[in-house]
Amino acid sequence: MKPENQQIEQLVNHGAGRLLARAADSRSLGVETLAPRIMAAVQKYLLRDDPATPTAEVTKFIDEMQADDLCLIIACERGDENAWHDLVERFTATVRSAARSASSNEDAAEDLAQSIWAELYGLRVRDDGRPASKLAYYSGRGSLAGWLRAVVAQLAVDTFRKQSKLVQTEEDADLDRLARDAQLTDAHSFAATSGPTPEQSLSNRFAQTDLQAALSKSVQQLAAEDRLLVKLYYFDNLRLREAGAVLGVHEATASRRLTRIQADLRKRVSEILVDERGWTHAEAERSFAEVAQHLETDLESLVREESF
Amino acid sequence: MRNFTFFHWQRSFEMKRETNNNEIDLLLRRLGRREDAGAPEASIDGEHLDADELSSYALNALPAASRARYTAHLAECSVCRKLVTELSISLGAATVAEQAKTAPVPGGLRKFLASLFSPMGLRYVAPVLGAVLVMVVGFVVLRQQRRAEKSSLVAQLPEHRVNESETARDSGAKADAPNAAANHDETYHNTPGKPTEPKPSGTPGAEATRTGAGAAPPPAAKEPATDTPVVAQRQVQELPVLQPSTTAKPTGGGDAQKKADETAAKKQPETVTVEARNSEVKDQAREPVKTAGRTEKFENADRITIAGAADRKNEPANKNKPTAAAPAAGVASVVSRGDLARRRAEKEREADRDKRAANEEESEETKRLAKDEKVETETRTVAGRRFHKQRGVWVDTAYDSAKDATTVHRNSEQFRGLVADEPAIRTIAEQLDGEILVVWKGRTYRIR
Numbered sequence: 001m002k003p004e005n006q007q008i009e010q011l012v013n014h015g016a017g018r019l020l021a022r023a024a025d026s027r028s029l030g031v032e033t034l035a036p037r038i039m040a041a042v043q044k045y046l047l048r049d050d051p052a053t054p055t056a057e058v059t060k061f062i063d064e065m066q067a068d069d070l071c072l073i074i075a076c077e078r079g080d081e082n083a084w085h086d087l088v089e090r091f092t093a094t095v096r097s098a099a100r101s102a103s104s105n106e107d108a109a110e111d112l113a114q115s116i117w118a119e120l121y122g123l124r125v126r127d128d129g130r131p132a133s134k135l136a137y138y139s140g141r142g143s144l145a146g147w148l149r150a151v152v153a154q155l156a157v158d159t160f161r162k163q164s165k166l167v168q169t170e171e172d173a174d175l176d177r178l179a180r181d182a183q184l185t186d187a188h189s190f191a192a193t194s195g196p197t198p199e200q201s202l203s204n205r206f207a208q209t210d211l212q213a214a215l216s217k218s219v220q221q222l223a224a225e226d227r228l229l230v231k232l233y234y235f236d237n238l239r240l241r242e243a244g245a246v247l248g249v250h251e252a253t254a255s256r257r258l259t260r261i262q263a264d265l266r267k268r269v270s271e272i273l274v275d276e277r278g279w280t281h282a283e284a285e286r287s288f289a290e291v292a293q294h295l296e297t298d299l300e301s302l303v304r305e306e307s308f
Numbered sequence: 309m310r311n312f313t314f315f316h317w318q319r320s321f322e323m324k325r326e327t328n329n330n331e332i333d334l335l336l337r338r339l340g341r342r343e344d345a346g347a348p349e350a351s352i353d354g355e356h357l358d359a360d361e362l363s364s365y366a367l368n369a370l371p372a373a374s375r376a377r378y379t380a381h382l383a384e385c386s387v388c389r390k391l392v393t394e395l396s397i398s399l400g401a402a403t404v405a406e407q408a409k410t411a412p413v414p415g416g417l418r419k420f421l422a423s424l425f426s427p428m429g430l431r432y433v434a435p436v437l438g439a440v441l442v443m444v445v446g447f448v449v450l451r452q453q454r455r456a457e458k459s460s461l462v463a464q465l466p467e468h469r470v471n472e473s474e475t476a477r478d479s480g481a482k483a484d485a486p487n488a489a490a491n492h493d494e495t496y497h498n499t500p501g502k503p504t505e506p507k508p509s510g511t512p513g514a515e516a517t518r519t520g521a522g523a524a525p526p527p528a529a530k531e532p533a534t535d536t537p538v539v540a541q542r543q544v545q546e547l548p549v550l551q552p553s554t555t556a557k558p559t560g561g562g563d564a565q566k567k568a569d570e571t572a573a574k575k576q577p578e579t580v581t582v583e584a585r586n587s588e589v590k591d592q593a594r595e596p597v598k599t600a601g602r603t604e605k606f607e608n609a610d611r612i613t614i615a616g617a618a619d620r621k622n623e624p625a626n627k628n629k630p631t632a633a634a635p636a637a638g639v640a641s642v643v644s645r646g647d648l649a650r651r652r653a654e655k656e657r658e659a660d661r662d663k664r665a666a667n668e669e670e671s672e673e674t675k676r677l678a679k680d681e682k683v684e685t686e687t688r689t690v691a692g693r694r695f696h697k698q699r700g701v702w703v704d705t706a707y708d709s710a711k712d713a714t715t716v717h718r719n720s721e722q723f724r725g726l727v728a729d730e731p732a733i734r735t736i737a738e739q740l741d742g743e744i745l746v747v748w749k750g751r752t753y754r755i756r
Contacts, residue, residue: 045364049373061371097728101398101721134359142364145729146399150359150366153391212342215335224380231383234340238393245396246389248368250712259329266332292331 008047011055012039015062023067027075027083037074038062041139070140076120077135088117091148098149102156112159116152207287208294210277211269218268226261233258357381357388366395398725400714400753432698450665454658461654690739691732693746702740706747713745713752726753 016034020026046053046061075083095113103109119134138147219230225247232243244254266288273279279287357365357378364370365378382389686697695702716723718737727734736746737755744755 045374046371049371049377057371064369093728093731094725097725098398101394101725137358137360139360139364142360142367142369143399143729146363146367146395147359149398149725150363150391150395153394154359154362157387157391211335212339215332215339219336219339224376224383227383228379228389230336231340231386231389232393234336235386236389236393237340242393242397245400246366246393262329262332262336265336266329269332288331288335292334 004051007055008042008058009035009039011058012042012062015059018063019065019067019070023071025068025071027071027080029071029074033074033078034070037070037140038065041065041141044139045141065140066143067140069144070138073135073138073140073144077133084121087120091145094145094148095152098152099156102153112152112156115155115159116148119151119155208291210273210279211287211291214269214272214277215265217272218265221268222261222265226257226264229254229257230261356385357391362388362391362395363399366392366399398722400716400722400726400751446668450661454661457654457658461651688740691735693736693748695736695740695744695746701743701745703745704747704752707745707752708747711752713754715754715756717756723755 012035013031016031016038019034019038020029020031042058042061046058072083072087076087095116096109099109099112099116100106103112121133134151138144219227222230229243229247232238232246233240238246240254240258241251244251247254249257269288270281270284273284273287274281361378365375365382370378382392688695688697688702694705696705697703716726723737727737730748733746733748733753733755736744744753746753746755
């Protein structure tokens with residue numbers, strides 16, 4: 001075994017001892033039971049990205065783990081009935097609440113909640129004959145309540161996908177058709193509303209396409225966190241407060257960041273249009289203004305249609 | 309002109325920037341609508357994030373390097389992004405990263421000052437501090453005025469009054485010093501519980517009203533004359549004690565007041581002269597004062613008040629005595645009568661001032677007590693947390709205004725999720741009405 005691995009193992013063993021000491025109820029677990037789980041978490045969240053992680057960071061990582069929740073889950077995995085009883089008693093409300101959020105009605109929520117407990121208990125059997133329990137995936141980094149919510153949400157998505165693959169209703173087909181038509185309409189909307197010449201409308205359409213392509217490329221070139229913020233705000237239509245919550249920043253910070261991103265994107269789009277598409281700066285500026293004006297017109301007409 | 313040009317340029321630059329941002333905003337919204345319509349599900353290595361990764365991300369519980377990796381995945385995968393969004397909103401993840409990055413934890417004094425100048429602190433602390441400042445300034449000014457008046461009064465004192473006062477003082481001063489000290493200590497340890505009632509005006513011995521005197525009891529029966537020196541000395545000590553101070557604070561004033569006693573006693577020997585001759589003073593001093601919440605302080609005040617009244621009553625006798633004692637003092641008696649009248653007027657003025665100051669102190673103390681009582685009744689303990697009601701908001705004693713609070717509305721999905729995870733918060737929300745600021749497991753929640 002490499003010296004580094006021995007060092008990590010030692011750190012993990014010591015960390016497991018500290019974790020057991022700070023747990024309110026260690027459920028008669030020992031260091032040898034806990035250490036493999038902690039090692040897996042360290043590998044997954046630290047060493048995978050940086051094999052030379054400093055020992056202080058590994059120690060801090062282990063000390064920030066949820067001691068009681070991890071002991072509870074491991075005890076449940078080992079078949080401790082008292083631990084199962086505690087798990088169900090403490091988290092029934094959490095699972096039910098999460099199931100209600102992910103479902104359209106009470107019956108579906110109840111079914112989902114029951115499925116969760118079956119998944120957790122390992123009623124499904126793997127190919128090798130061992131029970132497939134989701135409990136093995138809990139690392140102890142986040143809270144058990146949060147993990148359970150995530151499990152419920154994922155199961156809800158899987159269930160919905162399975163159900164939607166089976167049957168595509170007529171309604172869905174109509175929606176798909178409408179979406180395709182809307183895209184085509186967008187492209188021709190300028191010609192339909194303002195009445196330019198055919199040459200002008202064709203030229204404008206190419207300009208729009210170039211602009212959108214340049215914008216798309218600029219978004220892809222953003223830093224990951226900036227790109228995530230753009231996707232959350234513009235693609236997922238979240239409010240700034242919600243987008244900030246995902247990123248772990250305050251709403252005001254998210255707002256300032258978005259303003260900066262908008263300025264950067266505009267600058268980058270202009271550069272792409274000039275360098276790669278052969279536009280002039282004046283053309284790029286004019287194109288921005290024209291396309292934006294047309295988009296505003298589209299939005300206004302959309303709003304008028306919805307109000308009728 | 310140059311400034312106007314610069315301002316105009318700056319304004320037009322800001323408007324252009326705003327226009328540019330509006331344009332790119334519209335373009336991004338259009339891009340979002342198109343991508344949403346036809347974007348394929350992306351994933352890293354063909355897999356989505358598992359529940360542990362999703363929940364750890366939503367809870368900000370990941371190291372920076374792994375978080376960056378998952379951020380890159382979420383930027384491409386709408387499915388995982390949606391799940392993380394739902395988890396973040398339902399878990400109400402606090403902006404731990406933001407706070408840890410921006411400000412270091414301040415030390416004791418800085419934290420205290422920060423809490424004072426926080427919005428919540430300013431709302432409550434600033435007016436109180438302002439009122440305290442006004443009171444302190446008023447007290448200092450009043451005290452200086454009294455000192456100035458006292459010194460002018462002493463300067464006008466004739467010599468024969470000084471001689472008589474020394475004679476009266478020697479008879480009982482030393483023997484009664486402990487009693488006097490005990491009396492004025494008791495004075496400052498009394499706790500008045502009733503609002504001020506108006507005292508009769510023009511009473512020269514009304515310095516004690518500053519300590520919160522209330523109703524003046526009626527005069528009592530006379531007592532034997534043997535106690536006169538003792539009583540006189542007690543009153544001598546009391547008058548100077550009460551005069552310099554305009555507050556009724558019980559602590560820390562004992563020694564300082566004793567020194568003030570001695571100083572004032574030396575400066576006003578004419579007071580000793582007047583009081584020493586009143587055998588009726590001790591009679592009224594022995595009368596029990598039956599007012600609720602009042603003790604020795606008000607007895608003393610009343611004693612002195614009555615002494616002052618007796619003083620006026622006995623004035624002619626006092627006036628006559630020096631005249632009788634000095635057979636050849638026809639001219640001297642005329643002079644002393646004029647002095648007496650002047651002194652009486654001055655004493656009346658001083659008594660008025662003292663009475664006003666005592667009334668102010670009483671009202672301040674009453675307000676403070678009322679506030680304390682109000683604070684004491686607006687405290688509750690629920691689920692092991694202690695809450696004070698402040699301006700209609702139940703505030704956890706562990707609340708730190710420097711930290712952000714997550715707002716949760718009752719009957720919202722976020723609230724339901726929160727109380728599902730933390731049933732104790734449901735108990736708190738049910739037992740306390742209105743807005744609640746509760747600190748739970750290191751996070752602050754504002755429940756509305």
